[in-house]
Amino acid sequence: MWFYRLLCGLSCCLLLACQPEQAAPQWGHDAYIWQRAWRPALLQSVQEGGALFQQWRVLGLEGDARSGSWYRVKVEAAALQHSAHPVWLVVRMNGALGQYNAADTLRTIMDTLAQWQSLGIPLAGLEIDHDCGENSLPGYAHFLQTLRQQLKGKLPLSITMLPAWLDSPQLGHIIAASDQRVLQVHAVQNPRKGLFHSQQAEDWIRRLSRSTDQPFRVALPSYGSMVSFDDWGNLVGIESEARTGVTGAQRQELIVPPAQVAALLQRLRQDPPKGLSGFVWFRLPTREDQRAWQLATLQAVIHNQPLLPRIRVGLTARDSAGLHDLTLINDGNVDAPLPAMLEAPSTCGTGDGIGPYRAQEGVNGLLLQRQQAGLLRPSQRLNIGWLRCSAPPSSLIIHD
Missing domain, CATH: 3.20.20.80 (Glycosidases)
Structure with a gap:
């Protein structure tokens, strides 16, 4: 009797395992x-x-x-x-x-x-x-x-x-x-x-x-x-x-x-x-x-995709004397809060913020401090200031 019960149990398990997965609804x-x-x-x-x-x-x-x-x-x-x-x-x-x-x-x-x-x-x-x-x-x-x-x-x-x-x-x-x-x-x-x-x-x-x-x-x-x-x-x-x-x-x-x-x-x-x-x-x-x-x-x-903001800083050289424009860009698919602060390389001695950002001196160099909260939409670009640097800057450090 115990063998018959075991055989029935294994059969049920195999039947359940062979059932096809329920297809996702096509709404x-x-x-x-x-x-x-x-x-x-x-x-x-x-x-x-x-x-x-x-x-x-x-x-x-x-x-x-x-x-x-x-x-x-x-x-x-x-x-x-x-x-x-x-x-x-x-x-x-x-x-x-x-x-x-x-x-x-x-x-x-x-x-x-x-x-x-x-x-x-x-x-x-x-x-x-x-x-x-x-x-x-x-x-x-x-x-x-x-x-x-x-x-x-x-x-x-x-x-x-x-x-x-x-x-x-x-x-x-x-x-x-x-x-x-x-x-x-x-x-x-x-x-x-x-x-x-x-x-x-x-x-x-x-x-x-x-x-x-x-x-x-x-x-x-x-x-x-x-x-x-x-x-x-x-x-x-x-x-x-x-x-x-x-x-x-x-x-x-x-x-x-x-x-x-x-x-x-x-x-x-x-x-x-x-x-x-x-x-x-x-x-x-x-x-x-x-x-x-x-x-x-x-x-x-x-489409059930991850919702990810992707903020990066764009640097555009304006002249040959080291002047660069700064732009925040959201490459993600959802609104991104504006970073609280951006830290410039030590090679950038002067600059200023535009719009929601203002420049101030930090311990290691120039900082762009956010003065007003805001959102950056997907694919949106926001001009936030300028820097003058003695060497081509690689990028800025973003602090959330």
Whole structure:
């Protein structure tokens, strides 16, 4: 008997050992293009980001419930055509749903779709972005059903979803009224709590996975914002890349560390939630952005690559008398803090700092001391000063 049990145990072990490893999930990655002005830097990002993303979700129409007005974004149709990526028209509806005129809203949306089609934009579908309150979800589901009927099956309808809806008995109706869903897991709570929490986001994703058998995507953040509060702690303004001109008694910079999002993706890869079909990144960055991640950072996070800053000092001879310009360069794929200090070779007797750096005498020679903290973006170059040296300098010692 003992021999039979041993033989069965060995057989089970061999069967388990021969099982193929579970393949990593092949999730698609889309990007929101949320800019209202299509500047040259954005056109460059559309071109450069083509290899990283599969589809564009483009803000094309924005409604204001209070005024009843609609703002149409003047997109560059030629750039979208040239990218050869499927495009979703995103309609942002601000304010309460009940304040919109339903007939006017449906007509405006359908007119905009027709206009985009006439421009030759390769439309893949329509997405509605509306932060609907839980009490208004029945009316929202009816609105989506009516809109879906007007689309007549020619284009799929996508919606953004809020985590607050996960506890609503209307969740199934909202899901049934749409063809695609994008769960937003950033900037959905009190701004003082930050833009993103990795563990909370994972909990929401897994809750939606357990709540439906329909596929869904997840909107992930790659941006930062500054929030302003008045003397009573009320939120008075949010500023990301476009200046709002709103000032408050208190200001707070909110950032989303790339490592936090990368950690979330790694946990999801190890235990993929049922129904998760991909991610939509908010938003496509440009080289002009000051708070958003750069494309190099997004690429590293998406492809599960190490996030590494690489600061080096560039020396450029300006004349034959030993004058050199100093430049900090980040060859890494993530933002790098400016070094606290740089130490010049003993052969460099004079010099000065520019911008955030000032020169001062050290024990072993000239030092460039940082006066103001800052970040150096991937591929960014920053002129920080000059040196005059009696012999060609090899490099400067960087002190973090």
